[in-house]
Amino acid sequence: MSLEPEHLLYSNRQYGMDHNRYRWSRLSERQPVEWSDGKSLALWINVSLQHFPLDQRGDPFPPPGGMTMPYPDLRHYSLRDYGNRVGIYRVLDALASRKLSASFAVNGELAVRLPELVRLAGEQGEIIGHGWNMDCPHYGGMDEGQEQQLIADTLGQLRNLTGQAVTGWLSPGRNESESTPERLVEQEVSYFCDWVNDDMPYRFDTDKGSLTAMPLSTEIEDTFVLQNNLHSELSWLEQTCDACDFLLQEAQQSGGGRLLALSIHPWLIGQPHRIGKLEQALDYILAKGDIWPTTPGEIVRLWCKQQY
Secondary structure: OOOOHHHHOOOOOOOOOOOOOOOOOOHHHOOOOOOHHHOOEEEEEEEEEOOOOOOOOOOOOOOOOOOOOOOOOHHHHHHHHHHHHHHHHHHHHHHHOOOOOEEEEEOHHHHHHOHHHHHHHHHHEEEEEOOOOOOOOOOOOOOHHHHHHHHHHHHHHHHHHHOOOOOEEOOHHHOOOOOHHHHHHHOOOOEEOOOOOOOOOEEEEEOOEEEEEOOOOOOOOHHHHHHHOOOOHHHHHHHHHHHHHHHHHHHHHHOOOEEEEEEEOHHHHOOOOOHHHHHHHHHHHHOOOOEEEEOHHHHHHHHHHHHO
16 A cells, blocks of 8 residues: 655655754764863763653553553563662662762653652752653654643653753653754753764754754663663673773774763663673773763763854
8 A cells, every 4th residue: 555645745855864953964074072181981871760651541652661561561560660669779879889970861750759769860960851751752743732731841840859950851762743852942951862863962953942962872772782682781781881992992083072871771770680780881981091971961061162
């Protein structure tokens, strides 16, 4: 069955990238960025704190990592809940013992359900918005008012609870509507982490002003490697260390800084048979010495200062 003609119509279809969100450029030809203390590689660790509803609607599509069995899918629901009850505290201990800060991408509903956990995360790192819950995706054709309300409610809950400005955003499942970036600028968000097409920050244009795109790599994300690709924990460790080695070498050869972004989920990496691999990865990276462990807000601040 062939598609109807309207499926082939797209107002921005053109030579190049089919959009005007940013200027294409080769990484090797950009202005070099110098990180704090002259370090070559910035280390950004992002921990996602999520709420997956047991009565998942799946409207207009099921959330990535969500329930897969008929209601009530207790097996998957309780595994996700494990991350907020057990796994996160192992992750926090692993970070604290190495004096590492992180960003915490937090669902707004989690601030209502588990305020003590969200406050604790805010004390140890930078909070960024992660949508209302994992069953509230942003998507093409979404009602503009509905999206505005979801973003405002999420940021309002997180800002009120933690006292942080919360200027970063990661959409649930990295899904967006056509105008999610515009809605974020309206809510005083300055950077977002949905687009993974680079190894460095870059300027992202919207009708309301510019954002900084902060690429949070999916290629070495624990869910992608362990759950989607079904690789072993040892393989995740090897891939993470390989990424560190290559980016560090590339930075040192180019004379400009690079960014290593680790995206982790406590319900997965916080398991007793996996947490040791996270600790090994952190120790391997830190032993390199030429590393700047930091938060995305600090990376954006320094990058913008040198680019504008």
